[in-house]
Amino acid sequence: MSKMQEIAKLMRELEDQLVVCMRCGLCQAACPVFEQTGREADVARGKLALLDGLMQEMFSDPRGVYERLNRCLLCGSCAANCPSGVDVLAIFMKARAILTGYMGLSATKKILLRGMLVHPKTFDRLAQWGAKFQQVFTRPVNDLLGTSCARFVAPLLSERHFVPLAKTPFHSQTPALNTDAGESGLKVAFFVGCLIDKIFPRVAEAAIQVLSHHGVGIYLPEAQGCCGIPAASSGDTDTFKRLVEYNLDLFEAERFDYLVTACATCTSTIREIWPVLMGNEPKDAVADVKRISEKTLDIHQLLVSKVGLKNLSRSATATPLSVTYHDPCHLKKALGVATEPRAVLEASPGYHLKEMHQPDACCGMGGSFNLQYYEISSEIGKQKRDNIKASGADVVATGCPACMLQISDVLSRSKDRLAVKHPIEIYAEGLNR
Ligand code: SF4
Numbered sequence: 001m002s003k004m005q006e007i008a009k010l011m012r013e014l015e016d017q018l019v020v021c022m023r024c025g026l027c028q029a030a031c032p033v034f035e036q037t038g039r040e041a042d043v044a045r046g047k048l049a050l051l052d053g054l055m056q057e058m059f060s061d062p063r064g065v066y067e068r069l070n071r072c073l074l075c076g077s078c079a080a081n082c083p084s085g086v087d088v089l090a091i092f093m094k095a096r097a098i099l100t101g102y103m104g105l106s107a108t109k110k111i112l113l114r115g116m117l118v119h120p121k122t123f124d125r126l127a128q129w130g131a132k133f134q135q136v137f138t139r140p141v142n143d144l145l146g147t148s149c150a151r152f153v154a155p156l157l158s159e160r161h162f163v164p165l166a167k168t169p170f171h172s173q174t175p176a177l178n179t180d181a182g183e184s185g186l187k188v189a190f191f192v193g194c195l196i197d198k199i200f201p202r203v204a205e206a207a208i209q210v211l212s213h214h215g216v217g218i219y220l221p222e223a224q225g226c227c228g229i230p231a232a233s234s235g236d237t238d239t240f241k242r243l244v245e246y247n248l249d250l251f252e253a254e255r256f257d258y259l260v261t262a263c264a265t266c267t268s269t270i271r272e273i274w275p276v277l278m279g280n281e282p283k284d285a286v287a288d289v290k291r292i293s294e295k296t297l298d299i300h301q302l303l304v305s306k307v308g309l310k311n312l313s314r315s316a317t318a319t320p321l322s323v324t325y326h327d328p329c330h331l332k333k334a335l336g337v338a339t340e341p342r343a344v345l346e347a348s349p350g351y352h353l354k355e356m357h358q359p360d361a362c363c364g365m366g367g368s369f370n371l372q373y374y375e376i377s378s379e380i381g382k383q384k385r386d387n388i389k390a391s392g393a394d395v396v397a398t399g400c401p402a403c404m405l406q407i408s409d410v411l412s413r414s415k416d417r418l419a420v421k422h423p424i425e426i427y428a429e430g431l432n433r
Pocket residue numbers: 020021022023024025026027028044045048078081082083084085086088
């Protein structure tokens with residue numbers, strides 16, 4: 001299908017989906033961006049109204065439409081609150097694809113997405129160079145959170161406190177695995193994801209340890225690619241499709257029961273976005289995507305509903321640590337996964353769960369939203385930080401590495417000393433006691 005045919009088809013699909021919106025405005029109360037800015041254009045209703053006239057607007061002010069569409073965390077809070085069941089995220093993704101198809105990609109995004117992300121080995125090499133030289137530009141600020149900040153004035157880093165690139169990414173520690181199903185009778189393919197591989201390899205190590213402990217066979221193919229979400233949210237369907245096809249080839253090479261990830265964003269991308277943006281591909285590709293996306297599970301879901309958590313021996317620690325849990329939007333709002341990560345934490349010896357106020361309120365990360373609108377993103381993050389602190393917990397856990405980054409940033413900037421962990425890490429600690 002040519003680019004113009006693809007745009008026209010997406011446009012027709014968009015029109016069909018837009019009529020479902022009743023303009024009731026109930027999404028307003030749920031939108032974290034609207035809460036900060038109070039602008040109707042930032043809420044789903046405002047964006048959908050804008051897209052209703054997309055055909056005309058595309059010729060008069062495509063850049064303006066694109067920018068207004070980009071002021072969105074893609075958190076799905078609006079969709080979760082919508083009484084009419086408007087598939088807001090699918091609409092936003094298609095609209096971004098239409099606009100980028102019409103205007104083309106910016107030079108920076110071309111370099112990042114088409115020069116780097118789409119070539120997994122090049123991306124790995126560049127990240128390894130970055131890890132080697134990052135100390136020249138950054139300095140550590142919080143040893144417990146493992147955060148750093150810029151040494152000099154750097155517009156891209158601004159005031160951020162970020163978790164730096166790991167010295168040894170996960171793919172260098174464990175390039176590949178292929179083990180048989182053990183006592184669980186299950187074999188899974190493990191999709192690592194870029195943030196876990198390059199920033200939080202300890203989460204992947206914990207996941208492998210936990211899966212092996214439960215007798216789950218693991219297929220971990222070498223040179224995994226990105227799930228494609230940075231390309232999809234930039235409207236770059238060409239890069240997105242290349243990454244999906246690359247991953248399909250890699251994972252189709254082996255038989256397994258489930259594809260498992262420890263990253264909320266990767267899970268929801270494979271389950272929800274792959275079928276939406278690959279829907280107009282040839283029949284075989286659509287069938288391949290459907291097959292793999294339907295058997296993709298978040299790691300907590302796999303452990304709780306397919307494997308069964310074990311009663312790990314309780315530690316003799318006199319005072320267990322309290323842990324509060326933040327629901328990543330891509331787990332709870334996108335996939336309805338909320339009880340399973342809590343069950344994993346409850347089963348972890350040495351910890352007890354202490355809920356925070358509004359655990360499912362968005363943390364404000366939103367991927368590229370944080371890069372483009374850092375101030376709004378931080379204001380949303382500060383509300384999350386205040387709720388975490390008010391819970392009085394010793395540790396905050398969340399099932400998404402992007403949320404881990406955002407929560408580490410807001411805690412570190414206010415000099416708080418609270419560890420940020422993935423529930424799987426906490427559960428794995430129990431195996432080592
Ligand atoms: S997206 Fe849903 S909640 Fe928002 S205005 Fe439309 S129908 Fe109402």
